[in-house]
Amino acid sequence: MPAQLDHTIMHSTDRFASARFLTALLGAPEPEEFGPFATVPLANGVTVDYADSIVDSDHIIMQHLAFLVSEEEFDQIHGRIVERGLPYWGGPHHQEPQEINHRHHGRGVYVDDPDGHALEFLTHPYVVDE
Template sequence: MTARLDHTIVHSSDRFASARFLTALLGAPDPGSFGPFATVPLANGVTVDFADSLVEPGRIVMQHLAFLVSEEEFDEIYGRIREGGMDHWADPAHREPRQINHRHHGRGVYVDDPDGHSIEFLTHPYE
């Protein structure tokens, strides 16, 4: 199969605030703009495109985004999470606060963006 993910759209209450939240954690440049989207390009050519939601505020359906990062990048991201005093968890259900996990032969952490989307950073893909 030759299909590959090109981009995904994430609804938000403020597309640039959500995109900047992600770029700040990644240590990436400010998001770009393409049409109605605030765009965050990733290393593999995929973009995460944030769009202002057309539904009522508070009715955005939570999505989960997982980013595979290197060990060094994880250290940097986790440092930003801790320095920023952000709530974070070792699990998606938020039962292990202020911790990281060591699943799948790597490390992982979850944070929620301003709209409640679950952002996961992991150093080893699931097996």
């Protein structure tokens, strides 16, 4: 059986603030507390577990999470990003400000969470041969 991702841990300055940022964009329920984590369950059984970092915010290393969503979910997420006045980009390195991209036969957008982690929302998996 191939391995499956079960969970990932994201370091944050405030675990619930970061988890709520993500759930608010996803339109998902309130994060759950599980031991030292604020947990965000995803549709495929994977959880994103936010932990309060033991280092200060200047030493949190940026991570990138990409979420595959439907076209309808993308419209809702993009709407929430715009409604909140958040900066967003069409490219992963903060290029194409306030734009979405249309690469890989779908749409994509990038936004930073409160600790600078990159959150990507895309409607179609990457096509490697392009």
